[in-house]
Amino acid sequence: MTTLYASKWVLPVSAPPITNGAVAVHNGVITAVGPEPEVREKLAQEGPFQTVNLGEAALCPGFVNVHAHLELTVMRGLLDDLSFHAWIRKLTQLRAERLRPVDLQVSARWGVVEALRSGVTTIGDTGDSGAAMDAMVTGGLRGTVFQEVFGIEMLKAKRSLTDLKRKVNAMRRQENSLVKVGISPHAPYTVSKLLYQLVTEYSEEEKLPVCIHAAESLAEEDFMRQGMGPIGEALRKRDIKWDAPGVSTIRYLSDLNVLRVKPLLIHCVRATEEDIGLLALWGARVAHCPKSNAKFGHGIAPALQMRKRGVTVGLGTDSVASNNVCDLIDEARFTGLLHRASQGDDRLLPASELLEWMTLGGARALGLENRIGTIDVGKEADLTAVSLAGAHNQPVHDPAVAILASSSARDVVLTMVRGRVVFDGQTVQTFDENRLRNQLQDAAARLI
């Protein structure tokens, strides 16, 4: 049956906000959008339908988080205030030594619970264990699970590729129409030149989307340009030979012909003007994770300049082991304030534009813009409703401003993925949250 969702405001993103609006959903697809009386009249002519009244809320396209690490959810708040290199070492060690596969699965599932409660309907996840695949499929999320591959030693490249293929084949058995597998050759300091080439060929053969952590830090840049700094030091200690290419990470990936598969490049904090030109030329996409970058003191990615030059940029929270929350409203608000503060321009990134970054921008970054990202007839019904009834939101003069300037993920009252309500404002429909909370706490206890 068709359902009509009535809401004080509907924000289609592709069109101006509608006051007292409604969206009709049938078989997971949006069949009408407009002022409530018009939508109601249209549906009445077609047959029976049911109504859900969301009240004083803003109904938006589902939020798209283009970069997360769901399996690391159990480490939220555990590794705060460590330097980036101490953080990554500690995290890798804890993941390998303390967490059993079942713990990572619980961790990823709890990450999905948080996402659904936060109005996130699509995630670009990056992980090593494959746990996110089960969590996203079971939780009813949409997205891509990028399987990581590592290997800086040239001689081990073929073995790493074989390993990757085995993992991808196993994950592909769990794919459905919402969740797809991708691959992630982690970063230029953990993946050799040869492995990048092999993985890129493999991605083309199997039509697998690719994401790469790129140009994240000054340490990475020192390593790429001179082979120096803490990363070079760490490799020398392990007796691993590294010939620094002497160029930026993005230039390196371009020279290696890796950008031909239009990867999603995560961070790009150190991107230069020339780099941005290369991103635009190749059609590479970017995951902007400003809170994670700020937390590690890495700086601010030139995301606005990228957008201006036609590069597709989506917003990512990164893992909650660095950012602490999967809250795309908070991430977007931070994005706006950060770019205004650093560029001294109070007209940058108005609320309506930030809402586009959170929805259609993210959909584009993951190649899903034909299916989701706006509330338009014919698109799949991924919808999020944010209550604007709270004391901190009233009165509402502009619903986009109310979302971006005075709301948070805690105000989300409905999350729907392709017509299926996965969070109804009270409980997540796809998991037993209480049981999962206990399991998460048990897993967390293993880390101390």
Ligand SMILES: [Zn+2]
């Ligand atoms: Zn990351």
